[in-house]
Amino acid sequence: xxxxxxxxxxxxxxxxxxxxxxxxxxxxxxxxxxxxxxxxxxxxxxxxxxxxxxxxxxxxxxxxxxxxxxxxxxxxxxxxxxxxxxxxxxxxxxxxxxxxxxxxxxxxxxxxxxxxx
Amino acid sequence: xxxxxxxxxxxxxxxxxxxxxxxxxxxxxxxxxxxxxxxxxxxxxxxxxxxxxxxxxxxxxxxxxxxxxxxxxxxxxxxxxxxxxxxxxxxxxxxxxxxxxxxxxxxxxx
Numbered sequence: 001x002x003x004x005x006x007x008x009x010x011x012x013x014x015x016x017x018x019x020x021x022x023x024x025x026x027x028x029x030x031x032x033x034x035x036x037x038x039x040x041x042x043x044x045x046x047x048x049x050x051x052x053x054x055x056x057x058x059x060x061x062x063x064x065x066x067x068x069x070x071x072x073x074x075x076x077x078x079x080x081x082x083x084x085x086x087x088x089x090x091x092x093x094x095x096x097x098x099x100x101x102x103x104x105x106x107x108x109x110x111x112x113x114x115x116x117x
Numbered sequence: 118x119x120x121x122x123x124x125x126x127x128x129x130x131x132x133x134x135x136x137x138x139x140x141x142x143x144x145x146x147x148x149x150x151x152x153x154x155x156x157x158x159x160x161x162x163x164x165x166x167x168x169x170x171x172x173x174x175x176x177x178x179x180x181x182x183x184x185x186x187x188x189x190x191x192x193x194x195x196x197x198x199x200x201x202x203x204x205x206x207x208x209x210x211x212x213x214x215x216x217x218x219x220x221x222x223x224x225x226x227x
Contacts, residue, residue, distance in 0.1 A: 030212065
């Protein structure tokens with residue numbers, strides 16, 4: 001298993017500002033992902049955080065809006081830039097842990113709830 | 118990745134067995150079927166996975182027919198605490214990203 005710590009757990013931000021969300025994992029991980037979940041909706045994959053290189057973004061998401069860093073195996077950040085009320089959402093970090101017996105298992109953080117006014 | 122289709126919502130009562138079926142007609146040969154559970158204000162949690170036939174763990178059973186075009190998650194004797202959203206997702210045996218569909222919102226009533 002893995003313990004995933006996301007910070008902040010929630011925040012209220014002003015339009016036009018940027019916020020960086022941190023994800024720290026207590027285990028060695030192979031892959032890290034960032035998801036967004038808007039109220040009442042399913043999860044949408046933003047990007048795969050690649051260690052030491054640029055993240056791989058899904059369609060509809062761009063680096064200028066959601067810059068991602070992953071300086072080592074167990075830590076990543078997601079920045080939501082130039083925020084608007086439409087960015088109000090829960091942002092979740094997810095990881096694949098080395099040695100997990102279940103091939104399909106990803107571990108998720110508790111999420112960071114962002115409200116943009 | 119294969120597209121999945123699940124019922125949007127289901128209702129049940131405590132003590133009943135609940136079966137949630139997911140269609141994945143175009144699943145790839147090297148994809149597993151995984152199921153996740155999500156409670157309000159929490160991240161999703163892995164429940165079970167399978168490739169073919171039946172898999173059972175302490176939480177649920179998963180039935181996958183030979184053609185693998187569908188799968189059924191079975192929750193025995195549900196309780197109020199099983200109220201959650203359940204997602205069916207294919208995942209490549211080599212790992213990689215998970216693409217979430219809409220999920221099934223299960224409501225368990227007293």
